[in-house]
Amino acid sequence: MATSPTTRRSRNLKLLGSAAWGLLALSLIFIFFVAREADDYPGGGPLQRIFYFHVPSAWVAYLAFAVVFISSIAYLRTSERRWDLLAHGAAEIGVLFTSLVLITGPIWARPAWGTWWQWDARLTSTLILWLTYLGYLFLRSLTRDPARSGRLAAVVGIIGFLDVPIVHFSVRWWRTLHPSGPTPADPTRSSGLGGPELLAFFTALVAFTLLFAWLLATRVRIGRLEDEVDRLEIEAERPDRGPASGIPVST
C-alpha cells in the first residue's frame, strides 16, 4: 500500500512524540530511582534532583532561541513561509522552557542560597532573554499580515539573539552565585556525581531535546494547517470567474 507524504509525515511525527515521551518517562525513573542524592553541600538532598529538569530546560531554551535566530535570517533571505513558521514555533517553545527555568531556579535557590532571586549573571541574562522573546511574541500578535509580521519578528529575533552574549558578559561583572558547571556538584570535576547521576542527566537532556523537536514539528504542522484554513476561506469568498483573467493591453 502506497502512503502519501502527508500520512508519512504524520507517522514520523507520532514516532518522534513516542520517543520523546518514552525517554522522558525513562529519565524520570533514572532521576528518582537510580541517581543518588548529592547531599553534602547546601542545596543538596532531594532538592538537588531539580537540576535534572532545570538544566535540560535551559538547554532547550537556548537551543530554541538559536533556532529562532537561524530561521529569522533564513526567512529574511528567502521569504519562505516555512522559516517563519519555524521561527515562531521555536520562540513559543523557547519562552515556555525559559519560564520553566525561571520557575525551577528559584525553587532550588530559596533553600540553597537562602534567597529566591539574585541579580547574578545567568539569572539576569535568562530573565532578559525571557523578556526579549515575550516582546517578540507580543509583536507577532500585533500584526495580522503574515508577511509583515514575519519580517518584523525576524528583525527582533536576530537582534535579540545577538544581544544574549553581550548581556551575559555584561552581567558577569556582578558577583556570581550561580554554579558554573552542569550541576552544583559538578560531575566533571568532583566525584560528587558518578555514573548513575550522569546517566540520569544525559537521559533527561536527550529526552528534553526530543521533546523540543516534537513540539516544534507539531507547532509548525499546526501553523501549516492554519494557513490552509485561511487559504480555503479566502478561496470560498473569492468570486469564481473562470481560468482567464484580463487581456493584455497593447498600444
Place this chain on the structure above:
Amino acid sequence: MNEPGFVAKTLLLTRKDLRIELRARDTLVPMLAFSFAVTLLLAFTLPTTGDNERAIAGASATTVADVLAGFFWVTILFAGLIGFARTFETEQTEGAIDALLLVPLDRSGMFLAKALANLIFILLVEAFLLPLFVLLFTLDVGSGLAPLLLVILLVDIGFVAVGTLFASVAAQTSSRELILPVLALPALIPVFIAGADLTSDLIAGGTFGTLVEAGWFGVLIAFDVILGITAALVFEFVLE
C-alpha cells in the same frame, strides 16, 4: 549634474529631519520637558542633607554616585524612547516614506540619517540634563568630564542604533508607543547598565585610566559595534 554621494544624501535627510523638528518642535521639546520634570521630581524626593551639601543623607559617596548615575541614565532612557517613538512620524503622515523608498539611496543610508537625527536629539537632551544634575545634586565631575562625555557618546550610539531600528519596527504596527519600550528595553539593558556603572565610577573620582580598564567599557564597545552594524543591515527588511 553631479549627484551627491551616499554620505551627502544621508546628511541631506538628517538635515531635513532637523529642519522639520525646528519647525514642528514635537520631538525634542517633549523629551526635554520629560527630563526636566523627572529630574525635579528626583530632586524633591531624594533625602538631602540640606544647605550646600546636597548629598543624600547618610549615604557614602559611592552610593550617592551609584544612585545619581542610575537616575541619570534611566531619565535618558525614557526620554529617548519618548522621542524615538516619533522617528517615523513625519514619514508616515503624508506617505513620504513611499517617496523616500523609491529614491536612489540605500536603505542603510535612510537608517543612518534617522539614527543621526536621533543621536542629535539625545545629545541635546544630555547637554541639558548633565548641567542640571551638576547644579541640583552638586555633582563634582571635574577631571572626569572628558571620559564621562566619551561614555555618554558610546551609550548613545548603541541606544540610538537599537532605538531607531525598533522604532521602525514599531511604526509598522498598530500600537507603536506600546511596542517600542517592550522591544527596546530588554535589548538595551547591557548598554545602560554599562553606562550607569561607568558613570558612577567617574562621578566618584574615576579617570580615563580606570575607565578603559573597566570590563564594562568593552561591553559598551562590543554592543555598539555588533548591534550598530546589525541594525543598519536588517533595517532594509523592516521597510518594504
Place this chain on the structure above:
Amino acid sequence: MIEARGVTVVYGRTVALDRIDLDLAEGVTGLFGQNGSGKSTLLRVMAGLLRPSAGTVMVGGRALDLREESFRRRLGYAGHDSGLYLHLSIGENLELFGRLYGCAPNAPGTILERVGLADRTDTRVGELSAGLKRRAAVARALLHDPDILLLDEPYANLDDDGAAAVTAAITAWRAPGKIGVVATHGAKRVKAYADGGVILTRGSVTVAGTYRPNERTEGAGAE
C-alpha cells in the same frame, strides 16, 4: 514593458487583487474602477512598494525589486497621500528630492511651472489645499523624469484649471518608451489623452484595451 502575472494581494481575509494579468507597453494607460476596486493596491504593487501575496511583476523583463537602485531610478510614483513633508515648503520638498535623485538644480522650478505652482514655491505643504497638494505630489513624481510614472488619483479635489495643469504636465512628460499608469475613478479626464484603459472591478481586470482605432485593439470581457 510592465508585465503583471497572477498578481494577488490578500489583506487578512480580504482579497484586494485577484490574479491580475496585465501587460503595459509604452504610452499612458488609464486605470479605472470604483473606490475599493484595488486601483491603489495595484499601483503600489507596480511601484514595488507592496509585495503581492502571489504572482510577480516584471519590469523590462526582470522581477521588480526596489532593493535594486536601477528600478528605483526608473519609477515615479504619487500615491494616495502626497508623499511630501508638511513642515517643508513645496520648494524645499522638491529641492530635497531633486538632490536625492541628482536632478539639475533648475528641475524643481521647471516642474512647478508646469503644474502651475511656481508662485507657491515657498508655501508650506501643510498650508496647501487638498487640490494644490495633489498637484505638488504629481510634480514630485515627475521631478526626475521617470521612465515609469504611476499616479494614484492625480485629479482628486482638482478644479478644471488644476486638472488641466496636471494633464499638461503628464503630456509634457510623455515620450517614446515611457510607461504611465493613471488611476482614477472618473475616467473622463484621463481618456482624453490615454492610449489605453484598464477597468478593475473588485480586484479583477474586467476590461482592458487601447483607444487607438488604427492600432491593434482588443475588445472587452472574457478571452
